[in-house]
Amino acid sequence: MFEIEQKTIEEKIKKFVIRNDIPYIDLKWSTIPFNGEWGISVSFFQIAANEAKLGRNKGIPVSQRAAEISKQVKEYLGSVPSFSHIESVNAYLNLYYSTSDYAARVVNSVFDTGDKFGAGVPKNERVMVEYAQPNTHHSFHIGHARNTLLGESLARIVQFAGFDTIRASYPGDIGLGVITVLWAYNKFYRGKEPEGIHERGQWLANIYTEASRLLEPRDGETPQEKNQRELYDSERREMYRRWDAGDPEVRNLWSMTREWSLEELRDILRILGTKIDVWFFESEVDEPSKAIVDELIARDIATDERKSGGAVIVKIDEKLGLKKEKYRTNVILRSDGTTLYLTKDLALAKEKFEKYHVDRSIYVIDVRQSLHMQQTFAILRLWGFPQADKCYHLAYGYVSLPEGAMSARRGRVVLFKEVYNEAIQRVLKVIVEKNPNMPQDEREGVAQKIGLGALTYSMLSVDNNKDIIFDIDEALNFEGRTGPYIQNAYVRANSILKKYWAENQLSAGKNLPSFEFDYILGNHEIELIEQIARFPGLVQQAAREYRPMIIAAYVYDLANCFHSFYHAVPVLQTDQNSIRNARLNLVAAAKQTIANALALLGITAPEVM
């Protein structure tokens, strides 16, 4: 926010350093870590260390020399516009902002940009974020929820940071798992269809669990049981063969049940606030990927071992000329000529770059698929795919349960929809207790926002590379470092403004008095303003590092500052109008910033709770 002033001072320091015959190195600025007053800081360790390295320090220890330079620079600078004072502490040079200027600048900047406060300038680069890749014929569990919440938040952050952003979903609508459901449905439940989008989707998932039990070998099974199982398995294989051959009966059954799953998926994405721009389906890249295999064989990148009963493989390390094993060898076409996940990913990459003209492609996929993704990108490089190094796998830790990994096959999953419903029930209970005057018709909507806010925050406040052991009581906690805590800060800010408008018979919205920060600000005000000012920089960092956690941590700090401020600093109760007006505006700026930051996480704050 003070970039120009910082630049000017940097130039001055540079001039001073060079004039004193000290080799100059670019300065690294940071904010002063002390409370109470804000400003920027720079240290002279690097310059002193560099000087020592060149043997020009006259034997003075680095830290002592750095402190010396810092002191000299302070003397040289004297007083500087926009900064109230400068101090030299050890090797550091601290420049303190002029309080009233800075405060007004920050708050006005929020009002000038509103819900765009914190957004970056357009970067002229198009990024595709691929997430929400559940299989159809299964149900959406909390592992999928982490994936989707993370992908959606990342998309919002990247977009807000200034990149042209495309959201892509890639459901797995074909494969052995899908066929298993078709087989069992056809055999045991033909013609049945439960009422309700979610009930129907979950019912299909139960069929999968049931079918898996029938198809998996068991310890100590009798010969009859074994025969039965093998018969079922051959029926399933036959079903896959018929699907592959385009048998109309199987295809119809497939598209009907597939649609049931997609309907449920679309509704869950709606609940999560996700609007997918581009839908890819595994079934649609199946055929195009076979052409790529042919090309890879023709160019001797892939080895066709089908004549000897094998598959089509790529010896990735060998083709890349690597001595140590890194990507190993992988199959890109089964011996029966059908494609694999990896095969389809090759066609998908091509489609993304060629049809949608993206400059960068981010795959939000569980860490367990890291090797697979690296193999995919390596084969793209071998193929000569021009944007192979523009593909990035955002690996995140997976979600498991206290009793172990989730398994759709064993029916050991926690469904997102069940957690969501439970969240709403719990919030409604709290509302009855804490805000019994809330009108009935408002409660449901508020409960949805708070419940989802709690779940979302619990997922996004841990870094990407951390696994999560899902505990519903932790995920739906409403106190402390949680979504509702932050939403509550927003609500409190709102209630101050509402009261002001009501008392002065003004219409709610932007009716705020003009203001100046021409009094001595207290620590709570200073810290709150400082937090607001940090937001734009953190948006860029989060986008650069693909880490929504940065924003999650930030918005908690901001809310925490606001709660402290709220408790300690009177706003409407202030006697002096000028102070009241300034604080009112600060409250409005904080409210806006909380909303903007929460929006990047996909969390909405209600006006009351």
Place this chain on the structure above:
RNA sequence: GCCUUUGUAGCUCAAUGGAUAGAGCGCCUGACUUCGGAUCAGUAGGUUGCGGGUUCGACUCCUGCCAAAGGCACCA
């Protein structure tokens, strides 16, 4: 066997190579007849897995161990 990731307070997690390693939960102690107590203020709690190295400076980078999780060709 090879590869990847992780190891920080009792638990769950933070910390662009930089000033005093911070939060939440839990424990304990307090808070205005006030703008909403889903809150605030405070106490206690640390050899950052262990050993070397690089650096003026290491939780952070390199290296060797130890421990945990995950992955390693016809699943996705």
